[in-house]
Amino acid sequence: MTPVEVLDFVAGVFPESDPEKTAIDELRDNYVRVRRTTDSRDLRPGGTISGPSMMALADNAMYIALLAMIGPVALAVTTNLNINFLRKPEPGDLIAEAQILKLGRRLAVGEVTIFSDGISEAVAHATLTYSIPPR
Amino acid sequence: MTPVEVLDFVAGVFPESDPEKTAIDELRDNYVRVRRTTDSRDLRPGGTISGPSMMALADNAMYIALLAMIGPVALAVTTNLNINFLRKPEPGDLIAEAQILKLGRRLAVGEVTIFSDGISEAVAHATLTYSIPPR
Amino acid sequence: MTPVEVLDFVAGVFPESDPEKTAIDELRDNYVRVRRTTDSRDLRPGGTISGPSMMALADNAMYIALLAMIGPVALAVTTNLNINFLRKPEPGDLIAEAQILKLGRRLAVGEVTIFSDGISEAVAHATLTYSIPPR
Amino acid sequence: MTPVEVLDFVAGVFPESDPEKTAIDELRDNYVRVRRTTDSRDLRPGGTISGPSMMALADNAMYIALLAMIGPVALAVTTNLNINFLRKPEPGDLIAEAQILKLGRRLAVGEVTIFSDGISEAVAHATLTYSIPPR
Numbered sequence: 001m002t003p004v005e006v007l008d009f010v011a012g013v014f015p016e017s018d019p020e021k022t023a024i025d026e027l028r029d030n031y032v033r034v035r036r037t038t039d040s041r042d043l044r045p046g047g048t049i050s051g052p053s054m055m056a057l058a059d060n061a062m063y064i065a066l067l068a069m070i071g072p073v074a075l076a077v078t079t080n081l082n083i084n085f086l087r088k089p090e091p092g093d094l095i096a097e098a099q100i101l102k103l104g105r106r107l108a109v110g111e112v113t114i115f116s117d118g119i120s121e122a123v124a125h126a127t128l129t130y131s132i133p134p135r
Numbered sequence: 136m137t138p139v140e141v142l143d144f145v146a147g148v149f150p151e152s153d154p155e156k157t158a159i160d161e162l163r164d165n166y167v168r169v170r171r172t173t174d175s176r177d178l179r180p181g182g183t184i185s186g187p188s189m190m191a192l193a194d195n196a197m198y199i200a201l202l203a204m205i206g207p208v209a210l211a212v213t214t215n216l217n218i219n220f221l222r223k224p225e226p227g228d229l230i231a232e233a234q235i236l237k238l239g240r241r242l243a244v245g246e247v248t249i250f251s252d253g254i255s256e257a258v259a260h261a262t263l264t265y266s267i268p269p270r
Numbered sequence: 271m272t273p274v275e276v277l278d279f280v281a282g283v284f285p286e287s288d289p290e291k292t293a294i295d296e297l298r299d300n301y302v303r304v305r306r307t308t309d310s311r312d313l314r315p316g317g318t319i320s321g322p323s324m325m326a327l328a329d330n331a332m333y334i335a336l337l338a339m340i341g342p343v344a345l346a347v348t349t350n351l352n353i354n355f356l357r358k359p360e361p362g363d364l365i366a367e368a369q370i371l372k373l374g375r376r377l378a379v380g381e382v383t384i385f386s387d388g389i390s391e392a393v394a395h396a397t398l399t400y401s402i403p404p405r
Numbered sequence: 406m407t408p409v410e411v412l413d414f415v416a417g418v419f420p421e422s423d424p425e426k427t428a429i430d431e432l433r434d435n436y437v438r439v440r441r442t443t444d445s446r447d448l449r450p451g452g453t454i455s456g457p458s459m460m461a462l463a464d465n466a467m468y469i470a471l472l473a474m475i476g477p478v479a480l481a482v483t484t485n486l487n488i489n490f491l492r493k494p495e496p497g498d499l500i501a502e503a504q505i506l507k508l509g510r511r512l513a514v515g516e517v518t519i520f521s522d523g524i525s526e527a528v529a530h531a532t533l534t535y536s537i538p539p540r
Contacts, residue, residue: 013180045148051194051213056187078186079377080350080399082217082487084514084532086507101530102491106376107349107401109489111516111530125506125516127489127532129350129399131377214512215485215534217352219379219397221372236395237356241511242484242536244354246381246395260371260381262354262397264485264534266512283450315418321464321483326457348456352487 001068003027009072014060024064030100032065035117037093049089049123058083058112058126061096066108066130069100075133079107083126093117106132136203138162144207149195159199165235167200170228170252184224184258193218193247193261196231201243201265204235210268214242218261228252241267271338273297279342284330294334300370302335305363305387319359319393328353328382328396331366336378336400339370345403346378353396363387376402406473408432414477419465429469435505437470440498440522454494454528463488463517463531466501471513471535474505480538481513488531498522511537 001009003024010022026033034057042053059078066076095117100110107129114124136144138159145157161168169192177188194213201211230252235245242264249259271279273294280292296303304327312323329348336346365387370380377399384394406414408429415427431438439462447458464483471481500522505515512534519529 014185050149051216052187052191055190055194055216059186059190078220080217080219081186081190082215082352082532084215084506084534085213086514101489101527109491109530122506125514125532127487127530129489217397217487219371219399221379236354236392244356244395257371260379260397262352262395264354284455320419321486322457322461325460325464325486329456329460348490350487350489351456351460352485354485355483 001071006064006068009067010060010064014063022060025095027068030065030069030103032061032068032098034061034064034096034098035093036096038091043091047091049091049094051085054085054089054094054114054124055081055083055126057094057096057114058124058128061098061112062110062128062130065098065100065110066103069103070132073133076108076130078128079131080129081126083124085124087121087123089114089123090116090119094123108132136206141199141202144202145195145199149198157195160230162203165200165204165238167196167203167233169196169199169231169233171231172228173226178226182226184226184229186220189220189224189229189249189259190216190218190261192229192231192249193259193263196233196247197245197263197265200233200235200245201238204238205267208268211243211265213263214266215264216261218259220259222256222258224249224258225251225254229258243267271341276334276338279337280330280334284333292330295365297338300335300339300373302331302338302368304331304334304366304368306366307363308361313361317361319361319364321355324355324359324364324384324394325351325353325396327364327366327384328394328398331368331382332380332398332400335368335370335380336373339373340402343403346400348398349377349401350399351396353394355394357391357393359384359393360386360389364393378402406476411469411473414472415465415469419468427465430500432473435470435474435508437466437473437503439466439469439501439503441501442498443496448496452496454496454499456490459490459494459499459519459529460486460488460531462499462501462519463529463533466503466517467515467533467535470503470505470515471508474508475537478538481535483533484512484536485534486531488529490529492526492528494519494528495521495524499528513537
């Protein structure tokens with residue numbers, strides 16, 4: 001699938017992944033880099049970005065990486081997500097780099113590293129497992 | 136802190152924890168049961184509730200349990216969240232039961248089990264670690 | 271399967287689960303309580319028990335709980351283990367309580383709480399996912 | 406610390422990390438690559454390597470990477486380990502690449518990818534948190 005096809009499909013099944021807030025910066029086999037703008041609903045007092053916003057982004061980026069590999073499978077579902085919050089994000093765009101570590105017949109495992117745009121040290125790191133329905 | 140004090144404080148620091156959607160059903164030492172209404176933003180096609188909504192609820196419930204024990208510490212931050220999605224939630228209220236497993240000087244660890252209201256089998260189970268600032 | 275049948279089967283596939291060190295104290299649907307003696311190989315300087323010994327016990331206890339439900343399936347494999355170390359174990363026996371949270375057709379998810387024998391506060395808490403081969 | 410100093414120190418506090426089985430192939434800031442030979446105690450029927458052996462290696466490799474950065478601190482303890490088992494390891498040496506993602510004052514977070522020697526696809530991927538005592 002192309003970036004546009006993937007985003008269109010994801011917008012239909014991830015209602016919270018506001019397509020106007022999400023862009024695919026780079027997409028290749030087993031990898032995607034997603035950019036997500038943030039707004040006031042993503043913020044915590046002090047200007048940092050909330051944990052749930054980062055968790056939603058990690059889930060979304062992995063789903064995009066997976067769909068680009070296996071095609072539109074709305075029923076692929078997250079079975080496990082583990083996230084470590086490393087540093088306070090700066091206000092501004094978040095960048096999520098998703099790398100698929102294993103794409104099996106029934107399970108896909110990947111890792112997602114989240115950055116504040118323009119800063120080299122990660123703000124969060126997640127690993128996720130998706131269950132893939134029989135095809 | 137009383138349930139009302141906790142919810143007021145949380146509403147200030149967790150902007151996404153819409154206080155009109157959240158109620159504390161039971162609060163005692165190291166434990167809280169939280170009820171959260173859901174709306175169209177929480178839904179996936181087919182009527183199930185999105186993973187990010189459940190992750191936000193798990194984080195929120197653990198934070199409530201922790202604040203009730205240590206008092207208003209806005210700077211307590213989630214450092215790790217691990218969640219297993221077990222079954223499709225039904226549309227309707229979610230119930231989160233948070234149990235603190237360890238309340239240390241620097242770290243608190245807890246588990247949160249999430250149910251669809253009225254159904255005994257859990258829809259998700261999370262473990263979380265919070266870092267507690269020096270007091 | 272009975273406790274004796276389960277332990278005999280596990281001893282064949284988990285070579286490190288020295289059957290002379292492991293006993294089933296209680297076994298019922300979706301639950302097992304396992305007792306494990308420790309020896310010098312499990313210890314750290316200062317007399318505490320090593321993390322890897324507790325991880326192996328968590329894995330072993332969940333496997334026992336699962337086998338007791340689905341029968342001897344050597345090919346059930348751990349796909350994910352998340353463990354939080356809560357307190358220093360005392361020297362002596364470890365008690366692991368494994369509870370299956372979901373027993374699906376393809377995946378089983380459970381939690382294991384580990385105690386030092388006779389002490390009510392847990393020393394570690396793990397969640398595990400097993401992949402179950404087609405039957 | 407040099408590789409030899411690190412291994413000597415680790416051998417004293419990780420009794421199960423048999424120093425004759427462990428070698429440091431590469432050590433630089435925030436990164437180590439560890440090689441570990443396996444023997445009959447690490448094996449499962451069918452010749453694959455047991456999960457607990459891989460968990461112990463992940464813990465050990467992260468500890469080595471951390472000690473090389475902060476010096477000999479026996480009391481640095483693992484607080485969380487999350488591991489995904491991706492593929493069956495082949496019999497033979499395991500290679501663990503540990504990368505520190507955050508080295509804070511109180512917590513260090515890293516990821517460890519484990520390979521069968523000579524094979525490019527990972528057999529397991531872990532993330533770990535260590536608590537660092539006040540210095």
